[in-house]
Amino acid sequence: xxxxxxxxxxxxxxxxxxxxxxxxxxxxxxxxxxxxxxxxxxxxxxxxxxxxxxxxxxxxxxxxxxxxxxxxxxxxxxxxxxxxxxxxxxxxxxxxxxxxxxxxxxxxxxxxxxxxxxxxxxxxxxxxxxxxxxxxxxxxxxxxxxxxxxxxxxxxxxxxxxxxxxxxxxxxxxxxxxxxxxxxxxxxxxxxxxxxxxxxxxxxxxxxxxxxxxxx
Amino acid sequence: xxxxxxxxxxxxxxxxxxxxxxxxxxxxxxxxxxxxxxxxxxxxxxxxxxxxxxxxxxxxxxxxxxxxxxxxxxxxxxxxxxxxxxxxxxxxxxxxxxxxxxxxxxxxxxxxxxxxxxxxxxxxxxxxxxxxxxxxxxxxxxxxxxxxxxxxxxxxxxxxxxxxxxxxxxxxxxxxxxxxxxxxxxxxxxxxxxxxxxxxxxxxxxxxxxxxxxxx
DNA sequence: ACTCCCAATTTGTTATGGCAGTTGGCTGCG
DNA sequence: CGCAGCCAACTGCCATAACAAATTGGGAGT
Numbered sequence: 001x002x003x004x005x006x007x008x009x010x011x012x013x014x015x016x017x018x019x020x021x022x023x024x025x026x027x028x029x030x031x032x033x034x035x036x037x038x039x040x041x042x043x044x045x046x047x048x049x050x051x052x053x054x055x056x057x058x059x060x061x062x063x064x065x066x067x068x069x070x071x072x073x074x075x076x077x078x079x080x081x082x083x084x085x086x087x088x089x090x091x092x093x094x095x096x097x098x099x100x101x102x103x104x105x106x107x108x109x110x111x112x113x114x115x116x117x118x119x120x121x122x123x124x125x126x127x128x129x130x131x132x133x134x135x136x137x138x139x140x141x142x143x144x145x146x147x148x149x150x151x152x153x154x155x156x157x158x159x160x161x162x163x164x165x166x167x168x169x170x171x172x173x174x175x176x177x178x179x180x181x182x183x184x185x186x187x188x189x190x191x192x193x194x195x196x197x198x199x200x201x202x203x204x205x206x207x208x209x210x211x212x213x214x215x216x
Numbered sequence: 217x218x219x220x221x222x223x224x225x226x227x228x229x230x231x232x233x234x235x236x237x238x239x240x241x242x243x244x245x246x247x248x249x250x251x252x253x254x255x256x257x258x259x260x261x262x263x264x265x266x267x268x269x270x271x272x273x274x275x276x277x278x279x280x281x282x283x284x285x286x287x288x289x290x291x292x293x294x295x296x297x298x299x300x301x302x303x304x305x306x307x308x309x310x311x312x313x314x315x316x317x318x319x320x321x322x323x324x325x326x327x328x329x330x331x332x333x334x335x336x337x338x339x340x341x342x343x344x345x346x347x348x349x350x351x352x353x354x355x356x357x358x359x360x361x362x363x364x365x366x367x368x369x370x371x372x373x374x375x376x377x378x379x380x381x382x383x384x385x386x387x388x389x390x391x392x393x394x395x396x397x398x399x400x401x402x403x404x405x406x407x408x409x410x411x412x413x414x415x416x417x418x419x420x421x422x423x424x425x426x427x428x429x430x431x432x
Numbered sequence: 433a434c435t436c437c438c439a440a441t442t443t444g445t446t447a448t449g450g451c452a453g454t455t456g457g458c459t460g461c462g
Numbered sequence: 463c464g465c466a467g468c469c470a471a472c473t474g475c476c477a478t479a480a481c482a483a484a485t486t487g488g489g490a491g492t
Contacts, residue, residue: 013288013475038443049477054444055274062278071484072229072444086368093309152302152379156372163368229445254473265447270474287454288474 015052018042019059026065026076027138027162028131029169036075037066065162076166084167087160091207094157095141099187099203101148106191113143114188121181130172134165140184144191183209231268234258235275242281242292243354243378244347245385252291253282281378292382300383303376307423310373311357315403315419317364322407329359330407334400346388350381356400360407399425 043053060066067077117140124132145154183206190199259269273290276282283293333356340348361370399422406415
């Protein structure tokens with residue numbers, strides 16, 4: 001290991017691969033809330049030393065994707081009811097604005113793309129694949145918001161997605177998901193019609209929906 | 217250095233002190249945009265090794281307070297005109313909501329406090345102290361938003377403040393700041409009157425203001 | 433059977449050193 | 463005088479090891 005530190009490959013540095021992998025897992029809800037991660041454990045899994053593992057995990061902590069106890073122990077966060085509602089409110093704020101900004105730039109090619117993603121979502125629903133559902137759902141939103149040409153706002157929205165990932169997945173299990181993405185259809189319809197108020201409402205509902213199934 | 221690693225004092229770990237100090241400097245605009253920071257340089261300044269320096273700097277990069285080149289070099293960001301406007305739009309979104317949520321809980325004690333901070337701002341203006349002005353200004357906003365009982369939203373707003381810190385300070389220099397905080401007075405008046413639309417408008421103006429002085 | 437306590441293990445923190453890529457200035461040529 | 467190419471210093475990345483705190487588990491005592 002001393003001989004070949006493998007400095008920079010095609011992609012990025014070592015910790016970046018760890019970071020991206022963990023980030024995707026968390027955002028898609030592949031890790032349950034409360035699961036604790038250790039530096040040496042993550043390092044061993046990715047076959048790196050503690051240093052890049054620490055790097056990746058601390059970055060995720062900074063983004064709110066992981067939470068850290070006072071002693072430095074790191075785990076996926078268990079969100080309180082209040083916090084989850086607050087994060088949903090932030091999503092509503094940001095994503096309504098993103099959708100609104102994307103509206104004037106939404107051509108037919110985009111709408112086709114969204115419809116295609118939407119049928120992909122339905123697939124994941126029938127397969128009962130929670131992580132796949134979340135991934136496809138986020139792809140729908142990201143595809144739309146990319147048109148807003150507002151990278152900082154989109155990044156901020158993704159940070160929120162990251163924070164709610166594990167909890168959303170846990171919620172997914174307990175709600176009987178048989179419904180196809182109704183709100184997404186409303187979004188697409190509003191895009192076609194150029195109906196901004198309708199679009200804002202549909203996005204807000206889609207984002208706020210799914211929080212009415214809590215017991216805490 | 218090997219003998220006394222000084223593990224954990226009253227406060228937090230070593231990197232945390234570095235982080236907090238740097239963070240405050242950046243948020244208050246004490247560092248100009250484009251200034252580059254090195255691991256060994258920061259480490260030497262705080263009399264620590266590269267490891268905690270790296271920790272703190274990477275965390276700030278993750279929060280958008282610092283930007284990193286492809287080679288890993290870290291510097292304070294130089295924001296484009298578009299990005300600055302986008303960040304201001306995010307501020308408007310979040311802070312209008314925060315103020316609105318704080319309104320029903322704003323009692324006289326809070327308003328007194330805000331007025332006191334406000335006169336402190338005027339002091340900084342006559343002293344021509346840019347960093348002091350920014351610090352007092354942010355304290356005004358934070359004091360108000362704390363009443364909103366929305367920690368995630370407040371944290372997100374602070375992240376934006378962090379990103380615009382150096383640029384705001386650079387802008388401060390080139391705009392002749394003789395005006396006392398007019399918009400803050402409007403905010404206070406709206407709070408007293410319980411006027412929510414007026415409050416939202418005043419906050420939006422205060423947050424959006426100050427971006428009309430760009431040349432880029 | 434339950435509680436308390438201590439020791440072994442786990443885990444995070446930091447300093448250090450070697451390695452590789454980057455940078456900036458300097459030399460030498462046109 | 464200007465520019466290309468090169469070299470030395472600088473800088474970041476990672477593995478490793480020593481250390482301290484926290485956690486855990488079992489054993490002793492009641």
